[in-house]
Amino acid sequence: MRIFWDDSKAREWIASLAHSAATGDAAACDCDDRGSPMPEIKLAALDTPPYRVETAILGLKAEDKPDAEWKDGLAALADPHKALAPAKVGRPPRPETEKVKPPPKIQLSAEQEEAKRLAVLGGSSLFITGGAGTGKSVLIREIVKAFQAKDYEIAVTATTGIAGLNIQGSTIHSWAGIGLGNGTPRMLAEKISSKRDLVWRWRRVEVLVIDEVSMLDALLFDKLEAVARAVRKDPRPFGGIQLILCGDFFQLPPVVVETRSNGHLDPELEQKKAYLLKRGSYRSNFVFDALSWSNCVPRTIALKRVFRQTEKDLVHHLDCLRRGRTDPDIVRFLTALDRPIDCSDGIMPTELFSKKKEVEAANVARLQALHGFPYSFKADDVVNPACLERIAEAERSRFAGIYLSELKRSTIAPDWIELRAGAQVMLTKNLTNGLVNGSVGVIVAFASLDDHEVARDHNGNLWFRREGHKGRVQIAQSAVGSKNRAVTDFAAKVDCKPKAKEPDASALPLFAARVKEVSDDSLRSSRKWPVVRFSKGLARDESIEMLVPSMPFDFESAVSGKTVATRKQVPLILAWAVSIHKGQGQTLPRVKVNLGSVFESGQAYVALSRATCVEGLQVLNFSAEKIFAEERVIEWYRELEEEQGRNKREGSGSEEQESEPTTSKVEAEAGAVAKPGADEEVVEIKKEDFYTAAAPHEQAPEVIVIPDSQPMQAIQCC
Numbered sequence: 100m101r102i103f104w105d106d107s108k109a110r111e112w113i114a115s116l117a118h119s120a121a122t123g124d125a126a127a128c129d130c131d132d133r134g135s136p137m138p139e140i141k142l143a144a145l146d147t148p149p150y151r152v153e154t155a156i157l158g159l160k161a162e163d164k165p166d167a168e169w170k171d172g173l174a175a176l177a178d179p180h181k182a183l184a185p186a187k188v189g190r191p192p193r194p195e196t197e198k199v200k201p202p203p204k205i206q207l208s209a210e211q212e213e214a215k216r217l218a219v220l221g222g223s224s225l226f227i228t229g230g231a232g233t234g235k236s237v238l239i240r241e242i243v244k245a246f247q248a249k250d251y252e253i254a255v256t257a258t259t260g261i262a263g264l265n266i267q268g269s270t271i272h273s274w275a276g277i278g279l280g281n282g283t284p285r286m287l288a289e290k291i292s293s294k295r296d297l298v299w300r301w302r303r304v305e306v307l308v309i310d311e312v313s314m315l316d317a318l319l320f321d322k323l324e325a326v327a328r329a330v331r332k333d334p335r336p337f338g339g340i341q342l343i344l345c346g347d348f349f350q351l352p353p354v355v356v357e358t359r360s361n362g363h364l365d366p367e368l369e370q371k372k373a374y375l376l377k378r379g380s381y382r383s384n385f386v387f388d389a390l391s392w393s394n395c396v397p398r399t400i401a402l403k404r405v406f407r408q409t410e411k412d413l414v415h416h417l418d419c420l421r422r423g424r425t426d427p428d429i430v431r432f433l434t435a436l437d438r439p440i441d442c443s444d445g446i447m448p449t450e451l452f453s454k455k456k457e458v459e460a461a462n463v464a465r466l467q468a469l470h471g472f473p474y475s476f477k478a479d480d481v482v483n484p485a486c487l488e489r490i491a492e493a494e495r496s497r498f499a500g501i502y503l504s505e506l507k508r509s510t511i512a513p514d515w516i517e518l519r520a521g522a523q524v525m526l527t528k529n530l531t532n533g534l535v536n537g538s539v540g541v542i543v544a545f546a547s548l549d550d551h552e553v554a555r556d557h558n559g560n561l562w563f564r565r566e567g568h569k570g571r572v573q574i575a576q577s578a579v580g581s582k583n584r585a586v587t588d589f590a591a592k593v594d595c596k597p598k599a600k601e602p603d604a605s606a607l608p609l610f611a612a613r614v615k616e617v618s619d620d621s622l623r624s625s626r627k628w629p630v631v632r633f634s635k636g637l638a639r640d641e642s643i644e645m646l647v648p649s650m651p652f653d654f655e656s657a658v659s660g661k662t663v664a665t666r667k668q669v670p671l672i673l674a675w676a677v678s679i680h681k682g683q684g685q686t687l688p689r690v691k692v693n694l695g696s697v698f699e700s701g702q703a704y705v706a707l708s709r710a711t712c713v714e715g716l717q718v719l720n721f722s723a724e725k726i727f728a729e730e731r732v733i734e735w736y737r738e739l740e741e742e743q744g745r746n747k748r749e750g751s752g753s754e755e756q757e758s759e760p761t762t763s764k765v766e767a768e769a770g771a772v773a774k775p776g777a778d779e780e781v782v783e784i785k786k787e788d789f790y791t792a793a794a795p796h797e798q799a800p801e802v803i804v805i806p807d808s809q810p811m812q813a814i815q816c817c
């Protein structure tokens with residue numbers, strides 16, 4: 100059905116449908132004549148016309164349904180007056196076939212239930228681990244729901260945007276407000292303390308979830324721990340926040356050392372890392388070797404049952420690969436998977452590569468196969484003039500050059516990107532409406548804001564209507580409001596006045612508005628921007644169309660933590676093929692894994708374990724040497740298993756420890772570490788435990804206490 104506010108529009112539409120019906124075209128339904136989808140609230144608010152037009156039969160061709168119903172339908176179309184009837188309040192039920200099936204409800208296994216109980220009722224910080232597909236993310240979602248039902252203030256985060264999306268959360272970096280996490284804990288705490296909402300967020304939170312924690316490095320964990328104590332003014336480990344950490348250290352390791360484009364390691368970061376390891380502060384970059392880990396995470400739970408795959412051979416082989424082991428059987432098995440998989444239904448497999456360049460090449464090939472008009476978007480790079488002010492004039496252009504090349508090297512936003520309608524794309528920024536870095540969508544059109552009526556809803560979201568489209572299109576805004584200058588400027592220049600003629604405008608969330616002037620080039624009305632349809636969830640109604648304009652990508656100085664240069668670019672990349680890094684956490688029923696350039700421990704295992712079955716897995720360039728695991732991780736898990744085995748034998752397993760969590764492996768190593776109470780001494784953190792602005796060299800270790808009552812009290816919330 101379709102709702103009309105104006106009967107002349109209804110007649111016009113019926114006439115066009117009559118034509119469609121005659122030519123056998125299907126008709127679209129369920130929207131109003133202003134192009135908006137019809138949520139319950141709107142219908143309920145209307146008691147005078149609109150008119151309701153039943154069009155359910157229009158999707159059928161005459162030869163499919165040559166019965167009375169079809170003939171009546173055509174008769175109604177021939178006489179539009181017959182098709183008009185007063186609208187009923189409330190939405191009529193959809194035909195059975197159209198109903199959105201809710202996703203099947205997952206029943207937690209006994210071990211998942213036990214972990215949930217310990218997290219929610221035990222009140223203790225936990226690390227939940229287990230191989231790929233053992234349901235860690237599913238468990239996290241259930242734990243989050245349970246905490247929310249108890250009205251806990253819970254923050255749901257992950258180490259990457261795409262993993263965050265998987266659990267309906269954000270990245271730990273964006274939640275914590277630490278940017279890239281550069282600078283000392285004191286700098287980060289000061290940065291947070293200058294923003295009232297961030298301080299509020301840190302102080303209110305009771306439970307912090309971090310998924311895919313294998314990618315969080317030890318140093319950053321320690322920084323966050325120190326920041327938590329400082330900002331919350333609470334000396335307990337992690338400022339008294341209950342941590343629910345989740346991940347598998349046999350999967351991807353932390354990204355600490357960046358490679359330069361010429362393939363050499365970044366000498367500065369390498370030097371600092373070597374310095375820290377030499378000084379013995381850290382045994383490895385893995386978060387379990389963080390100085391504060393044993394204090395903060397007293398209990399580890401390992402899930403054993405694999406859910407993602409059910410074929411026994413596949414499960415067994417993947418378990419061996421996880422530990423870096425192969426045997427002739429596994430080699431034979433994987434070599435045989437170098438064959439095409441059945442894609443006769445047109446759904447192509449997601450391609451996984453280890454290197455960015457390979458991902459780009461595969462995506463470009465797919466893009467070029469599309470016939471639509473190519474739109475290209477060039478990045479606009481600028482240096483922050485304030486950062487050059489304190490530099491001697493003669494040196495400014497050299498520094499500007501350095502900032503720009505560092506920006507170019509570090510940003511995810513490409514110098515230049517070509518896009519076409521039909522392209523599969525991935526967001527590279529978090530947006531205000533819950534879409535995050537990692538969300539995948541399809542470009543459905545390109546549109547300019549020229550001549551469009553733009554509207555703002557009560558939440559500040561901007562919308563417009565696209566020609567020939569039944570719904571509204573939202574204008575994407577970055578989740579970090581102040582950083583999204585282009586859209587903020589644009590919003591400020593929109594004249595928002597309620598439109599007088601709107602029937603019952605107060606009942607509608609829209610206020611009509613017009614673009615007065617857009618001075619910012621990135622949103623100049625004549626430019627066309629991609630309109631992307633994102634599917635926000637499994638339900639059909641949850642898909643959303645967004646006009647995605649260019650947005651700023653800031654480059655922060657590793658020393659000062661300040662933005663020194665900014666790139667403006669459309670926050671999209673092509674996404675038929677993705678990197679293994681982005682694939683971590685995903686379940687992919689059809690996947691083509693290319694192991695040609697595997698260079699890191701865990702990469703091959705992560706890629707192969709995304710598959711759900713042998714039939715949907717294609718493996719290219721496999722060889723036994725692509726499979727390897729980190730020695731430190733093997734050792735850590737061996738010790739964990741030994742400890743758990745001992746506990747079981749001694750009858751002091753998890754069942755007995757429900758209310759009194761067991762001493763963890765790491766805790767045992769470090770000696771008994773009691774959680775300090777509120778009146779106990781603040782934990783001291785040595786300066787050499789952190790990267791500092793100064794070049795690493797031997798210096799007398801100066802002790803910094805965080806929080807240090809004097810300086811930390813001086814940090815004011817704005």
Ligand SMILES: Nc1ncnc2c1ncn2[C@@H]1O[C@H](COP(=O)(O)OP(=O)(O)OP(=O)(O)O)[C@@H](O)[C@H]1O
Pocket residue numbers: 205206207208211229230231232233234235236237238347406407683684685686708
């Ligand atoms: N209790 C359960 N019953 C049925 N299916 C489950 C259960 N737990 C998880 N699954 C399914 O198993 C698959 C993998 O789950 P999930 O992504 O949570 O695993 P994971 O341990 O987080 O994997 P990874 O380490 O690869 O990110 C998903 O398809 C999920 O729906």
